[in-house]
Amino acid sequence: xxxxxxxxxxxxxxxxxxxxxxxxxADYVAKNARETPDRVAYVADGTRLTWKEYDExxxxxxxxxVALMPRGARFGMLLPDSAEFHVALCAAERSGxxxxxxxxxxxxxxxxxxxxxxxxxxxxxxxxxxxxxxLDHVADLAEDGWTVDTLIIVDPSGPVRVHRFEGGTATxxxxxxxxxxxxxxxxAGPNELAMLNSTSGTTGRPKLVTQFANRMIAFSKMAFExxxxxxxxxxxxxxxxxxxxxxxxxxxxxxxxGMKTVLMERFTVDEMLRLIDAEQVTILACVSTQxxxxxxxxxxxxxxxxxxxxxxxxxxxxxxxxxxQFEERVGAKVLQFYGSNESGAISNxxxxxxxxxxxxxxxxxxxxMDMRLYDAQGRDITETGGPGxxxxxxxxxxxxxxxxxAANEELFHDGRLMMPDLVTVDSDGYxxxxxxxxxxxxxxxxxxxxxxxxxxxxxxxxxxxxxAVPVPDDVFGERIGVAVTVNGPAVTVADITQYLSxxxxxxxxxxxxxxxxxxxxxxxxxxxxxxxxxxxxxAQTVADADLRGVLAE
Numbered sequence: 001x002x003x004x005x006x007x008x009x010x011x012x013x014x015x016x017x018x019x020x021x022x023x024x025x026a027d028y029v030a031k032n033a034r035e036t037p038d039r040v041a042y043v044a045d046g047t048r049l050t051w052k053e054y055d056e057x058x059x060x061x062x063x064x065x066v067a068l069m070p071r072g073a074r075f076g077m078l079l080p081d082s083a084e085f086h087v088a089l090c091a092a093e094r095s096g097x098x099x100x101x102x103x104x105x106x107x108x109x110x111x112x113x114x115x116x117x118x119x120x121x122x123x124x125x126x127x128x129x130x131x132x133x134x135l136d137h138v139a140d141l142a143e144d145g146w147t148v149d150t151l152i153i154v155d156p157s158g159p160v161r162v163h164r165f166e167g168g169t170a171t172x173x174x175x176x177x178x179x180x181x182x183x184x185x186x187x188a189g190p191n192e193l194a195m196l197n198s199t200s201g202t203t204g205r206p207k208l209v210t211q212f213a214n215r216m217i218a219f220s221k222m223a224f225e226x227x228x229x230x231x232x233x234x235x236x237x238x239x240x241x242x243x244x245x246x247x248x249x250x251x252x253x254x255x256x257x258g259m260k261t262v263l264m265e266r267f268t269v270d271e272m273l274r275l276i277d278a279e280q281v282t283i284l285a286c287v288s289t290q291x292x293x294x295x296x297x298x299x300x301x302x303x304x305x306x307x308x309x310x311x312x313x314x315x316x317x318x319x320x321x322x323x324x325q326f327e328e329r330v331g332a333k334v335l336q337f338y339g340s341n342e343s344g345a346i347s348n349x350x351x352x353x354x355x356x357x358x359x360x361x362x363x364x365x366x367x368x369m370d371m372r373l374y375d376a377q378g379r380d381i382t383e384t385g386g387p388g389x390x391x392x393x394x395x396x397x398x399x400x401x402x403x404x405x406a407a408n409e410e411l412f413h414d415g416r417l418m419m420p421d422l423v424t425v426d427s428d429g430y431x432x433x434x435x436x437x438x439x440x441x442x443x444x445x446x447x448x449x450x451x452x453x454x455x456x457x458x459x460x461x462x463x464x465x466x467x468a469v470p471v472p473d474d475v476f477g478e479r480i481g482v483a484v485t486v487n488g489p490a491v492t493v494a495d496i497t498q499y500l501s502x503x504x505x506x507x508x509x510x511x512x513x514x515x516x517x518x519x520x521x522x523x524x525x526x527x528x529x530x531x532x533x534x535x536x537x538x539a540q541t542v543a544d545a546d547l548r549g550v551l552a553e
Contacts, residue, residue, distance in 0.1 A: 081263050101195055361432050389421065
């Protein structure tokens with residue numbers, strides 16, 4: 001298929017309709033720096049960055065990237081959700097390079113995978129990351145088979161120094177800078193690849209999603225309409241920046257309107273409540289797990305949240321009773337989008353929807369998003385209203401997965417990007433998610449590939465076979481449960497956790513319930529019966545259960 005950013009006719013249509021323009025985020029920052037230079041752009045970890053300072057820091061890093069990298073080359077960003085993260089992302093646009101966004105909590109194995117998959121040999125980091133020196137992370141990569149040749153150290157004032165690694169020799173240099181004229185000439189346009197971020201997809205290792213400015217700019221415009229945004233709004237983004245939800249809320253929308261955004265380097269409920277009051281936050285962006293934790297927090301009773309008028313949530317099922325409780329206790333409207341990192345927005349709720357429409361549906365399908373429903377055989381069943389699998393084409397979809405033609409063949413069908421859910425659409429255009437076609441576990445708003453968990457657990461020397469399934473949970477929505485067969489003593493959650501930790505596997509892939517069976521239940525044809533596995537694992541009330549010889553009785 002022709003992806004919108006590569007299709008001249010679709011590009012022209014989206015520009016004519018006002019969804020796409022000719023500015024990148026870095027361009028919006030420059031505009032804000034000219035028009036409101038002293039207005040605060042970001043509040044992060046106690047520091048304040050004005051639009052003028054933000055723009056200047058982008059130039060400092062962009063000119064360094066031009067001096068160090070050819071146009072189109074990739075660099076990794078291992079940074080918390082901080083001002084430095086947003087500076088680096090804009091510097092990629094301004095230098096014509098591509099930023100590879102990695103979650104701040106990514107484990108050693110995931111960092112190596114994303115760096116090598118993107119062929120990034122430059123890394124941008126703070127002096128230390130999660131209590132380990134940046135140089136130690138570089139050494140880990142080298143030990144694991146991927147060589148970083150350039151490490152750029154940054155802090156809130158900009159790039160600090162450069163470490164070079166060549167032929168086993170490490171040198172430290174001052175930061176080089178290309179001319180501002182050369183840097184401006186290399187800047188990327190709003191339809192050019194400027195970022196790669198990771199997604200679990202539905203099978204195997206994380207994939208790299210291609211990001212360009214206009215898709216998230218269109219997404220943000222949809223949000224502006226839904227919640228009547230103005231430049232005077234104050235956003236608190238509780239979702240980390242490398243991921244789609246965190247990008248439109250704290251990076252794109254903020255720059256487009258020139259509004260103040262509050263960042264959280266490490267999420268805690270008490271700190272979020274404090275910041276809402278201290279910064280007079282009007283728009284909160286968080287996943288369902290975070291607002292459920294907020295409702296359960298003792299500090300909520302004494303918190304001052306009168307400034308808050310709307311909360312955007314999503315990334316997982318939004319529970320009606322808890323969302324209603326939030327509206328009643330906090331006084332802010334709950335809004336959401338249905339979509340994914342790959343698709344962007346497909347449907348959304350707005351301030352003009354009724355409470356039932358806002359809280360019991362995923363909103364109305366957005367007019368410009370050309371969505372069709374398909375059955376299991378790939379036939380178009382849109383006219384029936386479903387249930388069916390959504391396929392979508394519109395101004396918010398990505399360019400596909402970077403360097404992965406096989407995955408793109410699965411991602412697109414009939415000229416549309418396919419979603420992993422089953423949905424219905426009623427006569428008024430409101431969408432409801434009623435099932436899932438893919439092997440995903442959605443924990444705290446993060447998509448986790450069950451296949452990837454299974455492959456990791458099966459590498460433990462005591463495990464013969466593993467089947468990973470979602471376990472319902474009141475706070476996180478779902479947790480990771482795994483049924484296993486073993487070749488000796490029972491394995492436990494602690495055993496598997498220690499094994500994965502020793503191998504540098506990211507914590508979000510750790511099982512939280514292990515059930516040992518004599519054999520995994522099978523469906524006709526010999527495949528593992530995931531439905532039966534889910535029932536067995538969900539029925540357990542403890543983290544470790546050894547049911548060998550029990551179920552057969």
